[in-house]
Amino acid sequence: MDIINQVEQLFIQNKIDIFLGYKELDGHLIPHGFTPDNLDELKELKVSENRYSLEKIATHLSEKDPDLKIGIIARDCNQRALNLLYTWKQLKPENIEIVNVNCCPSPLKPHPDCSYLEPKQSGEFKKEHGIDYNAEPDSLMETFNNNERFSRWMYEFNKCIKCYGCRNICPVCFCTECSLEHASLIEPGTLPAEVPIFHLVRATHMAGRCIDCGLCEEACPSHIPLRLLYREVNDIVSDVFDYKPGEGMEKSPFTIIGDDVVLEPKPMDFQIQGEK
């Protein structure tokens, strides 16, 4: 059954109120919410290698309407993100209906649907030094000594234009208040962005939370190898705390939000009432 039929069935069976997928606009696939009011539009539903954090849109929608039933296109990375969002009560699993699409290339699949399949080699520094986007943190540790790593990362961090694209695209960035916008921590209106505080703050917040979808790195206009950095913090969390984000439904033992939630994630209040 192809994806359009699948979604149509979900609408007919009244399982979902809105379906988050992609639609072509001027040659680009953009995220789009399909509704049962306009079933004809479903013909335009497309899946390609383009990715977007649809689950982030879902959290914003359910923030406004907690009982909205949402259908969503999901690859493996989306699934991990959804698990994490369920864990942190940003979404209710019973309100989410998943339609799986291809993720990795295989002869059994007609086409791989992910933009992250080939290692990219953009960024002049990276070209010179032969570090690609899909590098593993361990290889960086082996190849470079302490000083080399330092100058490498400072070079990368200095490229930041503080567009906040990495945070805005991130499916698991859901705090109501963001440290990166805190004036006493990150000075507003200056460049480069508080090297290395800006990126280390984000890296620390990604520890035990990043589900390694790589969208931040794709979004970054300065080609900072963010995925590599966040892979490292997750490796540390995995080593020290024995936790891998997005796998199960357990909260990370390492979290900056703390055991008692003072920084209230949204839209937590409507769920927590019955529980405590």
Next chain:
Amino acid sequence: MTIKRVTFVQELLKFIGLEGRLHLEWISSAEAQKFVQVVTDFTEKIREMGPNPLNVDNVIKGAI
């Protein structure tokens, strides 16, 4: 938990090339000798490593 959190920061600093500049030690208020020893050792270690490369002056001079 503290030791795990500090280990996390140590590992992260190591990854970006600031290894060895964070130290954690449990010292009771009755262990003056140990306190002196730890502080002296760490000061020596840092002195050998030289100034913090993130020092504002170094940044301005373009040392980074």
